[in-house]
Amino acid sequence: MTTVLSETREHDVLGIGARRRRTTLRLAVLTVGLLVTGVIAVGTGAIAIGPATVARILAHQLFGVGDVTWTPPQEAIVWQVRLPRVLLGMLVGAGLAVCGVALQAMVRNVLADPYLLGINSGASSGAAAAILFGAGAGFGQYALSTSAFLGALAASLLVFVIARSGGRVTSIRLLLSGVAVGYALYATTSFLIFASGSAEGSRSVMFWLLGSLGLARWDALLTVAALVIGGTTLCLTVAGRRLDALAVGDETAHTLGVNPDRFRMRLLVIVSLCVGVLVSASGSIGFVGLVIPHLARRLVGAPHVRVVPVAALLGAILLVWADVIARVLLAPQEIPIGIITALLGAPFLLILIRRLHAGGTA
Amino acid sequence: MIQASEVSWRYGAAPVIDGVSVAARPGRVLGLIGPNGSGKTTLLRLLYGALRSPTGRVTVDDDPLPRLSARETALRMAVVVQETGGETALSVAEMVLLGRGPHLSTFQRTGRADHEIAARCLARVGATHLGPRPFSGLSGGERQRVLIARALAQQATHLLLDEPTNHLDIRYQHEVLGLVRGLGTCSVVVLHDLNLAARYCDDLVLLGAGGVAAAGPVDEVLDPATLEPVYGIGIKRLDLDGHLHLLFHPFAQEAA
Numbered sequence: 006m007t008t009v010l011s012e013t014r015e016h017d018v019l020g021i022g023a024r025r026r027r028t029t030l031r032l033a034v035l036t037v038g039l040l041v042t043g044v045i046a047v048g049t050g051a052i053a054i055g056p057a058t059v060a061r062i063l064a065h066q067l068f069g070v071g072d073v074t075w076t077p078p079q080e081a082i083v084w085q086v087r088l089p090r091v092l093l094g095m096l097v098g099a100g101l102a103v104c105g106v107a108l109q110a111m112v113r114n115v116l117a118d119p120y121l122l123g124i125n126s127g128a129s130s131g132a133a134a135a136i137l138f139g140a141g142a143g144f145g146q147y148a149l150s151t152s153a154f155l156g157a158l159a160a161s162l163l164v165f166v167i168a169r170s171g172g173r174v175t176s177i178r179l180l181l182s183g184v185a186v187g188y189a190l191y192a193t194t195s196f197l198i199f200a201s202g203s204a205e206g207s208r209s210v211m212f213w214l215l216g217s218l219g220l221a222r223w224d225a226l227l228t229v230a231a232l233v234i235g236g237t238t239l240c241l242t243v244a245g246r247r248l249d250a251l252a253v254g255d256e257t258a259h260t261l262g263v264n265p266d267r268f269r270m271r272l273l274v275i276v277s278l279c280v281g282v283l284v285s286a287s288g289s290i291g292f293v294g295l296v297i298p299h300l301a302r303r304l305v306g307a308p309h310v311r312v313v314p315v316a317a318l319l320g321a322i323l324l325v326w327a328d329v330i331a332r333v334l335l336a337p338q339e340i341p342i343g344i345i346t347a348l349l350g351a352p353f354l355l356i357l358i359r360r361l362h363a364g365g366t367a
Numbered sequence: 368m369i370q371a372s373e374v375s376w377r378y379g380a381a382p383v384i385d386g387v388s389v390a391a392r393p394g395r396v397l398g399l400i401g402p403n404g405s406g407k408t409t410l411l412r413l414l415y416g417a418l419r420s421p422t423g424r425v426t427v428d429d430d431p432l433p434r435l436s437a438r439e440t441a442l443r444m445a446v447v448v449q450e451t452g453g454e455t456a457l458s459v460a461e462m463v464l465l466g467r468g469p470h471l472s473t474f475q476r477t478g479r480a481d482h483e484i485a486a487r488c489l490a491r492v493g494a495t496h497l498g499p500r501p502f503s504g505l506s507g508g509e510r511q512r513v514l515i516a517r518a519l520a521q522q523a524t525h526l527l528l529d530e531p532t533n534h535l536d537i538r539y540q541h542e543v544l545g546l547v548r549g550l551g552t553c554s555v556v557v558l559h560d561l562n563l564a565a566r567y568c569d570d571l572v573l574l575g576a577g578g579v580a581a582a583g584p585v586d587e588v589l590d591p592a593t594l595e596p597v598y599g600i601g602i603k604r605l606d607l608d609g610h611l612h613l614l615f616h617p618f619a620q621e622a623a
Contacts, residue, residue, distance in 0.1 A: 019460035019482050019498055113454065246468050249457065253465070254450040259417050261521075262441030262469040307456035310476065 028311045035318035047087045093221035094328045095321035100234035100283040102320025105294030110252040112176040119280045119294035123187030128284040130193045131156020137201035150285040157281030215341030216290035237279040238317045245310030292350030373423030396554045398564040401574030407557045441469035445521035447528040460498040466520035488519040507534030526554040565611040
């Protein structure tokens with residue numbers, strides 16, 4: 006056993022093996038953390054349910070094991086109400102984090118976040134149109150999310166066309182078109198609120214703009230979110246090496262066999278779809294996509310093949326806890342989750358920046 | 368073998384390179400020299416496909432460059448560019464390992480062989496001790512050596528370098544160019560320093576206003592009569608111990 010270990014170390018000339026083992030360990034710890042977070046979050050709320058009971062209910066529902074020692078209302082709360090919400094929180098948190106990672110590499114700017122491309126503004130316009138003017142009513146229970154998704158789709162197409170108009174999608178062109186489209190659609194949303202003149206409607210739109218997991222149910226939306234966000238995380242992890250090259254520079258990417266324009270275009274499609282879906286499901290939850298990538302890089306270094314999965318887990322954990330706080334703090338009233346993430350995220354970002362300037366490196 | 372025939376490039380209305388032909392022959396080091404703004408870097412970028420010439424063609428081992436995929440191109444040509452990538456959070460070892468990317472399939476990660484190659488390349492540029500350090504924390508000269516190590520790790524059949532001696536102290540200027548020369552791969556080097564060009568290149572292309580002012584073996588191109596009008600400076604050539612040395616003196620000073 007000892008000889009095997011020392012042998013691996015001897016051949017581990019660059020310390021890559023040690024780094025990989027460290028990453029595996031961190032991924033394992035984070036996965037356990039995510040499960041624990043899930044069980045605690047499902048148990049927390051107006052009616053508290055102990056973690057042991059939650060775990061037994063979940064095991065019973067998933068694998069059909071264990072005897073029923075709980076009341077039917079407890080089971081309904083755990084399985085019908087809270088679990089879908091916690092799962093949506095995990096998905097949205099993971100999605101925001103990995104899209105943030107991708108965008109920071111695409112535009113080579115550590116301040117980039119998933120909303121940089123104006124996609125959330127498009128979704129907001131769609132949501133405002135649905136809430137205030139009943140747009141998309143034909144989609145029944147999915148009216149709000151469908152309308153929001155169509156808005157997001159329109160915004161991404163607009164960004165895409167503008168960014169491409171010069172033939173090449175450079176990072177600066179992408180930034181500028183995202184910001185321009187974002188402002189234009191933000192103005193559209195404001196105009197819709199102003200034009201509707203409904204105070205109650207404005208409040209709902211405001212609530213949606215700040216983000217909420219209140220739409221979570223066992224329905225098609227959750228399935229779509231799981232597929233798209235899972236797929237995005239997988240794609241970005243596999244594309245890790247190419248993301249590394251792109252993050253260094255376009256010329257470098259080119260000389261390492263990555264066509265920077267084509268790659269950035271593909272990333273744009275993937276990220277737009279993912280952000281569109283998660284914004285449609287939960288509104289614009291800020292700061293997660295900005296802060297988590299930095300935290301992930303501090304934990305496992307810069308290579309994207311490690312950063313992407315770690316960011317996904319961290320984002321999932323953080324968002325679920327933010328949602329727990331949002332539900333509990335002013336109970337029975339629920340606070341928009343975006344307020345919590347911003348309040349938690351801002352000081353966190355400042356600490357990271359301080360450490361960065363103090364010469365500490367990830 | 369890299370061949371460019373009748374390639375051109377213009378920034379806005381001003382042509383920088385106009386109908387230029389060059390050839391980098393197998394096993395030889397080709398130096399691109401010329402004054403500021405003569406288009407050395409532009410020509411190099413045309414050679415590795417970062418720029419696509421609207422005229423003429425570029426071939427690598429007789430295959431037209433536009434027909435090669437990005438990855439195939441990277442397997443044939445390793446390039447050291449002037450882009451520093453200063454903001455990256457990658458470590459030096461990770462930076463060098465990026466050079467192994469073109470050899471790996473999408474789902475493959477770097478293996479022991481790749482790590483050994485990267486370590487060897489770092490050793491060759493005297494940067495083994497930098498391995499675990501963050502790339503962004505290095506000095507200009509250290510970065511340059513790491514980028515050269517990355518290009519070596521790429522193990523391509525051609526090596527292209529844009530001012531590789533930038534930021535390097537005198538000893539490393541010679542070590543790096545000596546290393547390139549010792550590789551025996553077909554190399555193209557953009558150089559400012561004519562004495563370094565004299566010592567480490569086999570062939571030279573001297574770029575003047577828009578085109579090739581002279582091309583051929585080092586001994587022929589580095590002729591004061593050819594160089595003086597292109598650079599606008601007085602040049603004296605000495606042949607010492609079998610090496611060629613150039614001394615420079617401004618024309619104005621001479622007149623005074």
